[in-house]
Amino acid sequence: MKLFQIEEPDGGPPDPDATGAAVGIDTSTVIVEVAFSVGGNAVTLADREGFERVIPVPEMTAGKPEWQALLEAARTRAERALARPVTHAVIALGQTPDADMANRLRDAAEAAGLTVLRLAAAAELPAASAPALAAAMLAEDLAPPPGRDA
Numbered sequence: 001m002k003l004f005q006i007e008e009p010d011g012g013p014p015d016p017d018a019t020g021a022a023v024g025i026d027t028s029t030v031i032v033e034v035a036f037s038v039g040g041n042a043v044t045l046a047d048r049e050g051f052e053r054v055i056p057v058p059e060m061t062a063g064k065p066e067w068q069a070l071l072e073a074a075r076t077r078a079e080r081a082l083a084r085p086v087t088h089a090v091i092a093l094g095q096t097p098d099a100d101m102a103n104r105l106r107d108a109a110e111a112a113g114l115t116v117l118r119l120a121a122a123a124e125l126p127a128a129s130a131p132a133l134a135a136a137m138l139a140e141d142l143a144p145p146p147g148r149d150a
Contacts, residue, residue, distance in 0.1 A: 020085030022143035023078045024135025027057045027070070028094040028122035034074045035136035036082060042133035042140075045081040053077070060094070060101060067108035075112055088115045090139040092131040096121040117142040 024042070026033040032055035034045045047053050055073045058066040071089075078086040091105060102119055109116045117139055125134035 018085075019144050020087035021078065021082055022088035022090070022117060022139035023074075023086055024090050024092065024132050024137070024139050025071070025074045026092045026122070026130070026132035026135060028092050028131050030057055031055065032057055032070060032074055033130070033132035034078050034081075035130075035132040036078065037133070037136040037140040040137055040140070042129065042136040044130070044132055045078055047077055048080065060097075064104055064108045064111070067105055068111045071109050071112035071114055075114055087113065088117050088139060088143050090118045090120060090135040090142065091116060092120055092122045092125060092135040094122060096124070 021036060023045070024035045024037070026035070035042050036045055037043075053073065055070060055077070058070060074089075075086050089109065091109070097105065097119055105119060106116050120135065120138070122131040125131055125138070128134075129137070
């Protein structure tokens, strides 16, 4: 009988404090879309077949708990699809947020484990792409290099 040993690449698990992936989260419609971009090529991320979850967008006036739940669900979708941690996001909104809304979203994101790179009205993003895809490409550009915080 022969035994073999399986090891993690590079000898161990990744640093839990390292910078993770940056995604685009589109909240400009009634259902959230999450996207990821590499080299300017963005793709919408979906839940695994049989585990699909609709993530409804709350009203713009909703409180921190509703937005935190949305951002946690979006982060979970992205981490499952990418099989890696997600720590940063560009959030596309239906309208430009006022200061109170921006602060509420940033607080909710922080509680959900995300650093907001930018809050943008969908109309501010390039019209050639869906808001989630445009937000993902912007997130790729704004994300700190791996191993650094924003």
